Amino acid sequence: MTLWPALVDVGTLIEETTGFGGYLLVFVFAMIPAIEPFVVIPVAIGLGLDPILTGIAAFAGSVTAVVAIVLAHQRVAAWWQRRTGSEPADSSDRYGRAQRVWKRYGLPGLAVAGPILAGIHLTALLATVAGTNDRVTVAWLTAGLALWTVGLVAATVGGLSLLGVP
Secondary structure: OOHHHHHHHHHHHHHHOOOHHHHHHHHHHHOOOOOHHHHHHHHHHHOOOOHHHHHHHHHHHHHHHHHHHHHHHHHHHHHHHHHHOOOOOOOOHHHHHHHHHHHHHHHHHHHHHHHHHOOHHHHHHHHHHOOOOHHHHHHHHHHHHHHHHHHHHHHHHHHHHHOOOO
């Protein structure tokens, strides 16, 4: 499956939903890997949703996903270690890129670069697997998401303005 049909489905669902439901969908879609804020923010704003409310909904959805991943990681890792005696591992390419950023720039660099390099889900997982304090991880990733959300909203509004789209 390619990304294009998923974009069409996201756009269609948001377009067909009225009122608060559109922002609720933005919240939910921002939590889904491969859609995340990088897709849902431009689509939602392009369909006429309020940029500020869209940014808030997408940010809240992403932060919710980060917190869920961080909290779930503790339980899954403890269960895995009790069951097998070893730590779980991930060897995907996206995870490898995030690990390289982690080694070079630490958690602050990962919080800023991770969402675009590996996606927020793998970024959160890497930060928790690396053994960083959970509160510090959530704080830095939230700051990185805030930066990306503001940038995406501004770039989308600016781009649509340049194209003459109201």
